[in-house]
Amino acid sequence: MVKNDLTKFSTPVFPFTAIVGQEEMKLALQLNVIDPKIGGVMIMGDRGTGKSTTIRAIADLLPEIEVVKDDPFNSHKSDLDLMSNEVKIAIQSEEVIETEKIKIPMVDLPLGATEDRVCGTIDIEKALTEGVKAFEPGLLAKANRGILYVDEVNLLDDHLVDILLDSAASGWNTVEREGISIRHPARFVLVGSGNPEEGELRPQLLDRFGMHAEIRTVKDPTLRVKVVEERTSFDRSPNVWLENYASQQQELRDRIVAAQELLPNVELNYDLRVKISEVCSELDVDGLRGDIVTNRAAKAYAAYDGRTEVTVEDISKIITLCLRHRLRKDPLESIDSGNKVEKVFKAVFEIED
Known part of the structure; x- marks a missing residue:
């Protein structure tokens, strides 16, 4: 058998x-x-x-990643920051490193x-x-x-x-x-x-x-029906669904990989960095984590769009996601929905409604 x-x-x-x-x-x-x-x-x-x-x-x-075979830490074969000590020792001893895709x-x-x-x-x-x-x-x-x-x-x-x-x-x-x-x-x-x-x-x-x-x-009844129908249809015949979306999935996968490769070349000019910090200061955000994350996210968004220069539009798309949870000083306060961040962003960047 x-x-x-x-x-x-x-x-x-x-x-x-x-x-x-x-x-x-x-x-x-x-x-x-x-x-x-x-x-x-x-x-x-x-x-x-x-x-x-x-x-x-x-x-x-x-996409799949290449890891050292039988390594419990999914070690990278050449990046020291993603490698366990055992793999480092094996490389220094010039042992043959076997890899696999997972x-x-x-x-x-x-x-x-x-x-x-x-x-x-x-x-x-x-x-x-x-x-x-x-x-x-x-x-x-x-x-x-x-x-x-x-x-x-x-x-x-x-x-x-x-x-x-x-x-x-x-x-x-x-x-x-x-x-x-x-x-x-x-x-x-x-x-x-x-x-x-x-x-x-x-x-x-x-x-x-x-x-x-x-x-x-989702509040819209038509959209709710669509979501329920799609989920039911997927559960009934998942393989058909996966085939139907295969090309869209591959397209997005390629776009993410291209963005990862482009990211080190993306520039965020000094004036925009100053304005991001001005927004954080106006919102009374503690520490500098808000500034750093907003800079990183804006660059990632530009890379996702296939560009090497960050625009004001890129910053507007991500700044609420990066700052809204940093405004709370009192644990009993609720998190800002984003209106406060948006208002200050528009004032600092001189954007009219």
Whole structure:
């Protein structure tokens, strides 16, 4: 009897290009994929608005990456910042490095996850008796060079959110136990989602997410019917759907890859940088993270559009996403919908309604 190879079976993922509406969330995800240093995205909105579907869809859309074979950290074969110590040692010893292509890792962080599950654990007994660093990698290792998705991030323990944000910002995860320390690459796009009714994140944590997208339930009955029909049709015959959207998916995939390659050449002139900082200052944004993220996102948007020069139009498209969650000083305040950011942006950039 021939056994089925279960690795060849995969659950079909709803195509990213088939998702109706939710433009803010889709744009924020695409820009973070083009430049992961933007710092991730926090998606807040009603239940059942397709947050998880959209995040899985962007991971599925992205091209495969080349990783070192059998390496638990998805190490890159030549980039030191994306490489584990074992791979570095193997390269220095001039060993032959085998590689393979894998889909971009998409890691879900369960709500009840412990610190050990997230960061990984060191087997102290093995380390002491056998003299080896016995490290059991956690979710941060699996997420390296991929996307880490935390649903209901506002219900997650603050200490864990801190760890995630630290790793996302530095690109490294350090585990220390009983004087033994292990460090490995953990460069990923952090995507958090939640429902504002269940409580907001503290302003200090919220500020560390690069972007904040808001999504609302579609109110138009015709559009609602369209969304329901498309989802039902996809569930009934996913392969037909995937075929129908194959060319659009490939087109967007090529556009994202081209933007990633173009990004280092994109320029943002000095006058525009001054005006971005003026907007942040007028809005009384604490620290400089808002300025940095807005600059990065504007460049990513220009690259996405296939240009090497950032325009005022590019900044107008992303500035609300980058700044609206940085205005809260009081944890009991609600997040600005974007009107305040837009108003100040128009005043500083002298744009008339």
